[in-house]
Amino acid sequence: MSPFNLAAINFVWLPILPLVVVTVAAMAVLLAGVRVDDSESEGLGLLTLASLAVAFVFTLGILGQYGVAFAGAISVDSFSAFFELVILIAAMFTVMMSLDYAAENRIPGAEYYSLLLFSVLGMMLMAAAGDLIVIFLGLETMSITVYVLAGIMRRNAKSNEAAIKYFLLGAFSTGFLLYGIALVYGATGTIKLGPIHDALASGAMGSNPLLLAGIGMMVIGFGFKVAAVPFHMWAPDVYEGAPTPVTAFMAVGVKLAAFAAFIRVFMVDFASVGAHWQTVLWVIAALTMTGGNLIAVVQTNIKRMLAYSAIAHAGYLLLGMAAGVRSGPAILYYLLGYTFTNLGAFSVVIALERRGEAGNQISDFRGLAARQPLLAGAMAIFLLSLTGVPPMAGFVGKFYIFSEALHQGYVGLVIIAVLNSVVSAYYYFYVLVAMYMQEGGVEVERLSARPALVAAVGLAALATILIGVYPQPYIASAANAFHSASGAEGSHSAALEP
Amino acid sequence: MIPLTYMMSLSAIIFAIGVAGVIIRRNILVMFMSIELMLNAVNLAFIAIGSRLGSMDGQVIVFFVMTVAAAEAAVGLGIIISIFRNRETVHADDLTLMRW
DSSP: OOSSOGGGSOOOOGGGHHHHHHHHHHHHHHHHTTTOOGGGTHHHHHHHHHHHHHHHHHHHTTTTOOEEETTTTEEESHHHHHHHHHHHHHHHHHHHHHHHHHHHTTOOHHHHHHHHHHHHHHHHHHHHBSBHHHHHHHHHHHHHHHHHHHTOSTTOHHHHHHHHHHHHHHHHHHHHHHHHHHHHHHHHSOOBHHHHHHHHHTTTTTTOHHHHHHHHHHHHHHHHHTTOTTSOTHHHHHHHHSOHHHHHHIIIIIHHHHHHHHHIIIIIISGGGHHHHHHHHHHHHHHHHHHHHHHHHTOOBHHHHHHHHHHHHHHHHHHHHHTOGGGHHHHHHHHHHHHHHHHHHHHHHHHHOBTTTBTOBGGGGTTHHHHOHHHHHHHHHHHHHHHTOTTSHHHHHHHHHHHHHHHTTOHHHHHHHHHHHHHHHHHHHHHHHHHHHOOOOOOOOOGGGOHHHHHHHHHHHHHHHHHHHSOHHHHHHHHHHHHHHHTOSOSOSOOOOO | OOOHHHHHHHHHHHHHHHHHHHHHOOBHHHHHHHHHHHHHHHHHHHHHHHHHHTOSHHHHHHHHHHHHHHHHHHHHHHHHHHHHHHHSOOBGGGOOSOOO
16 A cells, blocks of 8 residues: 555546646657658647647636645636636647748757647646645746747847846746745745635734735746836847747747736735735836836837837736736736737737848838738737727727726826827837838748748737627636636636637 | 744845845856855745744745756756857856847
8 A cells, every 4th residue: 555645635637637738749749859850840830739729628628617626736717727728829829820930940840849838838837726836836837948949049149148038037036936935835834825815814914024025025026927117127138039939929828827827826815915015016017017118119129119018018917906806807808818919910020020030120011011911901900909999809908907997996007007008009000100101121921831820810810809899708708717716706607718 | 943033034145145146246157056046045944934834835845946946957057058159158248139
C-alpha cells in the first residue's frame, strides 16, 4: 500500500482535460518537428491549430460546472472556462498569423509551436487557478516560454533585445508577486483562494501590516504583467522587437491571463478589503490611461503605437477594477472585444510586413485603401473599435465599463477616461488618414497565397462587428462567468456560448 | 526559537538588496543574480511562515520556487549568451536599439 492516501485527493480529470490536451500536443509537436525544415513548418502549425481546437471543445464541457478539483488547487467554474476559451481563441488566431510568418522568417517550427502551446498551458492554468501557488506556476510557465518566443529570431538583434528586456523585468516583477504571495500567506495562514476569501471576509484581519504589504506587492507584480504605468517600461520595446505574431500573442494572451488571475484574486477574494487597494488602482488606472495615450500620439512605428494603445486599454480595464465588484462583467466583456480587435490589427500589420523588415512604420500604411481596399477596410474596423466608435465591440465595452463606474460614483476617473478616449482618437485616426487620404507606402505581397492570415483578418473583423452589434449573449456570458467566480449568483444556469 | 519577526526582517532586507541591485547595477549578469537573491529572500519568508504556522505549504512552495528559478536561469542565461554572440556586450546601457 502506498503511504499516501491518494483517494483523499479529489482527482477529477474532466476540468483539466483541456490542459492535458494542450500539454500532450506541445510535446507531440516538439517530437513531430524533429526532422522538419524551418521553412516548411506549416504542417506543425496545422497540428497545433487542430489540438487547440480539441482543447476548445473540451473546455466547452466545463461551462456550467461549479466546484474545486485537486484539493482546491483548480477552480472549476464558468470564470475559468470563459478565460480558457478566449485564451484558446487568441492562441488559434496567433497560429493562423504564424503559419506563413514562421516559415518565411525561418523560425524553428518545432520549438516555436510547442513553446506557444506550453505558454497557452500556463495561461489556462492562471485562469483556472484555485490557489496562489498555481497562479505563480501558471504565470511562470507562461512567462518563461514567452521570454523565449520574444527572442526566437536568434540572429535578429532587435529580437534579442526584446527578449532580454522582457526577461529581466518579467523576472523582477515575479519576485514582487511571489513576495506578495508569501506575505498574504503569512497574514491569512493559507494559500488557497477560498479560505483566504473567508478569512478576509470575516473581518478579523483588519489592517494587518503583513496583509497590506502583501496586497501592495501583488499589485506591483500584476501591474508589470498587464503593463500598467508606472510598470510599463518594458512593453513598447518588447512589442517592437518581438516577431509580430508573438507580439500579438503577448498583447492579447498574456494580458488575458494576467487579468484573469488579477480579477479573481482581487475582485473576488480581496473584495472584502477593497478599501485597501481600490484607491491604489484608481491612481494606477488614471496614470495608465493618460500615460499610454499621450505617448502613443508621438509614435511612428505601428507596433510601438499598438503597444502604447495596449497600455491605455489596460488602463480602462483597471478603471473597472478600481470601481469595484459591480463592473466585473463589463471587464470580461471588454476583454473579449479587445481580444478580437487587437488580434485583427496585428494580423494586418503582419500582412504588410516583408521578411520582418519593411511595413512596420505608420507611413507604410499610406495609400493602402487604394491598393488593398478589403485589408484597409478591416484595419479601419479594428482602429474604430480601438477608438470606441459604435457599433464596434470596443464602443460597447467602453460604454459598459464607464457606465458601471459612473453608477458607483467614480465620476472623476470616468472623466479622465473619456478625455483619454478623445486623445486616442488622434493617433488611431492618423493611421486611417494615412490609409485613405495619402499616397505611397509599401506594396502588399501575395496576400492570396496566405489564406490563413486572410482568414484571421476576416474572422477578427467579423467578430469585432458581431460582438459590438449584438452584444447581449456575450454580456450575459461575461456576467455569468464573473458571478460564478464570485459566487454572487446562481452559477448553475444554462451553459452559455462565449 | 528565533522569533518570526527576525526572520521576516532578514527576508525583507535581502529582498531589498536584490531590488536595489536590479535597479542600480547595469551588468545584466549582476542584475540577474540580484533577481535570484529576491527569490531566495521570498523562500526564506515562506519557510519562516510555514514553520511558524506548522503547515507544510510553506516548505513545499520553496521547492516549486527553486524549480521555477532553475528554469528561469536556463532561459535567462540562454538569452544572455545569444545577446553576447550578436553584440559582444552584457551591459544594459548598450541595449539601445529601441527607444521611445
